[in-house]
Amino acid sequence: MQGREKVTVDDCRIIKLPKIHDPRGNLSFIEEENHIPFKIARSYWIYDVPGGQVRGSHAYRELKEFIVAISGSFDVIIDDGRKQKTFQLNRSYYGLFVPNLLWRSLENFSTNSLCLVLASLHYSEADYIRDYNTFLNIRL
Numbered sequence: 584m585q586g587r588e589k590v591t592v593d594d595c596r597i598i599k600l601p602k603i604h605d606p607r608g609n610l611s612f613i614e615e616e617n618h619i620p621f622k623i624a625r626s627y628w629i630y631d632v633p634g635g636q637v638r639g640s641h642a643y644r645e646l647k648e649f650i651v652a653i654s655g656s657f658d659v660i661i662d663d664g665r666k667q668k669t670f671q672l673n674r675s676y677y678g679l680f681v682p683n684l685l686w687r688s689l690e691n692f693s694t695n696s697l698c699l700v701l702a703s704l705h706y707s708e709a710d711y712i713r714d715y716n717t718f719l720n721i722r723l
């Protein structure tokens with residue numbers, strides 16, 4: 584994963600988070616550089632997604648992220664320009680680590696789903712690759 588061109592869909596991985604079972608209600612947590620391989624610079628969440636809507640559909644030049652379905656479920660479709668892989672997220676104690684330079688879309692949101700994203704960088708529009716052909720040119 585050192586060279587940019589070497590990052591593939593197979594570098595995405597589902598990470599199981601700690602789950603503290605408790606009759607009063609369960610608890611999970613995430614520590615930067617422990618459960619996830621980066622320092623957290625920003626958190627954002629996606630919610631109230633109308634049925635059939637798609638979020639994302641872009642790549643990041645440098646940003647890495649960790650995506651969790653805190654509530655409900657949705658699919659994360661990852662594309663490295665050659666191969667696609669779909670990850671279904673439907674548990675609040677599992678998340679998907681997504682390195683930079685991968686095209687990703689979020690689809691099939693269930694009613695009342697809540698998507699939490701932990702990001703390695705502050706928001707910067709300059710880090711986005713929003714055009715798929717530009718993405719392919721960078722990748723190939």
Ligand code: TYD
Pocket residue numbers: 625627629637638639640641706
């Ligand atoms: P975008 O990242 O394109 O959403 P998606 O999750 O569908 O990929 O962001 C949508 C809009 O929100 C865009 O105008 C930028 C803005 N935004 C911020 O201002 N700060 C943020 O942290 C994020 C994630 C988005």
